[in-house]
Structures are given as structure tokens and as C-alpha cells.
Amino acid sequence: MSFLHFHSRRNFLLTLGTGLAGAAVLAACARTGLGSASSSYLVYVGSYGPADQENIVLYRLTPATGALTRVTGAKGGAAPSFLTVDRQHRFLYAVNEVDNYQGTPNGGVSAFAIDPKTGGLTLLNQQASGGTIPCYISLDTQNRHALVANYGNGTVAALPIREGGQLRPASSIDQHQGHGPHKNQTNARGHCLLPDPAGKYFFAVDLGNDTVYGYTLDAAGKLLSQPQPAFKAKPGAGPRILTFHPSKPLAYLINELDSTMTALAYDPSRGTLTEIETVPTLPASFTEWNACADVHVSPNGRFLYGSNRGHNSLVVYAIDEKSGRLTLVEHVMLPGKTPRSFALDPTGRTVLVAHQQSNTIVTYFADATTGRLTPTGTSVELTAPVCLQVYPDFLRS
Secondary structure (H helix, E strand, O other), X not given: OOHHHHHHHHHHHOOOOOOOOHHHHHHHHHHXXXXXXXXXXXEEEEEOOOOOOOOEXXXXXXXXXXXXXXXXXXXXXXXXXXXXXXXXXXXXXXXXXXXXXOOEOOOEEEEEEEOOOOOOEEEEEEEEXXXXXXXXEEEOOOOOEEEEEEOOOOEEEEXXXXXXXXXXXXXXXXXXXXXXXXXXOOOOOEEEEEEOOOOOOEEEEEOOOOEEEEEEEOOOOOEXXXXXXXXXXXXXXXXXXXXXXXXXXXXXXXXXXXXXEEEEEEEOOOOEEEEEEEEEOOOXXXXXXXXXXXXXXXXXXXXXXXXXXXXXXXXXXXXXXXXXXXXXXXXXXXXXXXXXXXXXOOXXXXXXXXXXXXXXXXXXXXXXXXXXXXXXXXXXXXXXXXXXXXXXXXXXX
């Protein structure tokens, strides 16, 4: 499958003017306990931009205005769509979302060193992803392993990381089985693999068979499957990405195929997830095609955001402090198509949205009390942005 053909297939399947003045920002921080505002943040963006162009781009975000300023860019190879940075901001890891890596039925994973002064990237090495069409990457809490979900054939893999940031070949690959009733569920399709907040358990979300799998990771880098799945979604739901609450034993699962959001109670001692409720991500009046994409909890734990492709909106919920249940706040209609990814800055005051098909990134202010979003009026252009990762400004002059 060529990259262009795959890009078209994914598109088919999935297809802020006012600001907070300084005093208002500080007051909001005091109300939420988020601390003082940073003057800027760094935003790495992964994309489907051509491999011969700078398709991983670094921006500086100014939270007071929502402005994005390009800092630098790098050639990330073929389709560096999803990426992550280690906790010390030394290395960046990106999946190469293809189905043929050096003549093998794999995607790729690329490791880069980050220049501490410029944020620029230098390629360290690449490895096979342990399956086809990798679409998600995270790191364990010790930065010892890269964790990859492969959409094409439904595998998940762990790749050890050398002390210098280079990747070793996969130490563990687990093949999911089964399929679902939806036409896009012909086989298992890994879509997310991430650790819980304590780093004890690891969870793989499989869109193809409506399952969230639980694992532990041993010292040798082997993914050890739990005896039973951590959670089974409704048949045909197509669970896509899981995210954890920042301070409570809760998690939230966005379901791509039936446009729903599931609130889950998390037992960190056993690594199990129990459904609290499942709610729609769309207004009842909308009956056209839609596919959910990304999900994030605000850093203060009060609000949940999810993206709708098709409806081209962000859905905003308030999270009940005691039960974890969700109450709809609003649907924010976006100025572009296919919000594949969005992100919040570390305080939750600024929300960034990547429009894959409109080739733009826009920013919003988020109200710390209501969760509602207000456009900043900022927009930058980038070819097919599909992943946004926001970090404190760690660059040294």
C-alpha cells in the first residue's frame, strides 16, 4: 500500500479574538490551583507532510495571546504522524505510519535527539514498529521503552531505549485477535498503548475488536497480558484512545465508530476498568457521517474534551467531582475539517486544534470555571497536521 493511497483511505474512513488579561490569568490560576502562567510553551507537531519536507515542526505557543510562532522543523521520514518526547526533553520519538519498512510488513519508529538550545531534531536511528501502520506511541514512566500501537494488523509492541536515546528492536510484540460488526472492524486494529499514571499497568485500545487490553511490562521489556481484558466496549463502538484523570481513579475512552464517550472507574491496584456511563459526542440533530478522534481531560480535572471528525467540532463535558459522570457543556464548531488531534497547554488555559484536511492549527482560550472555549483568532498553516504535543519551554539560550 502506498503512502498516498493509505493517506486517502484514512481520510475516507475518518476523514481566539479575545484573551485573558494578565490579572484574569493569575486569578484563574488561583481558582484552579494551577500555579503561575508560563510566558511560552513548546509544541511539536507530527504530520502527513511529504517525507522530503519538514514534516515535524516545532512552534512556540504564547498563552497570553494564543499565538503560535514557528521555531524550527525537521524531516521525519514517511508519515511521522504521532510523536512523544521523553520527560527530560532530550529525545523525540515518532511513528512512521506506513505498512512497508525496509521491505518488511512493518511501520517504522524514529528516534531523534533534541537540541537543547534550538529544539531542532537529529535522527538517531530507526526500528521496525512490530506491525503495520503504527498510529500511536508513548513511553513508560522510566523512559526505558517506547510503546507502539499498530493499526494495520492489530499488534502492540515495546521497543527498549538505549541510554543515548536510540531504539533497540522490539523486545515484545503482542498480536490481538478478533473483529467487530462494523465495516471498519474486519480485523484487530491497535490504536493506543499507554501506561497508567503510576506506570504499573499498560493499556492497549483495539478499535477493531472493541477491547481494551491490560498488560504489565517486565524488566526484559516483555508485555505480559492480563488474564482478562481490562474492558469490553459495546460491539461496533470502535474504541480509539484512552486517557486518565489527573488526580482521581477515572479514565475516559473515546469511541470512534459510534461517536460516544465512555467514563470508566479505574482500580489501580488491579488494573481494571469499569463502565460508569457512555454518552454521545454529537448533538441529537446531527445524523451525517462522523468519526471521533482525540480525547483529553483538563489539567484541573474538571472538564473533558473530545473531537468529532465529520461534525468537525470539539465536545466539552463537565466532570462530576464525586461520580466521574459527564454533563454536556457545549459543542464548539471548528473553522476547519477533520480535527484529528488537539491538545491543552499544561495549565489548561489554551486549547490547540489540528485540522488534518484543512492544513491548519487554531487555538482557543478555555474558561477555567465553565470549560467553554473562545477562539483566539490565531491560525497557522501546516500540511496535514495530525498530532500536537505541548511541553514547557525547555530551550536554553
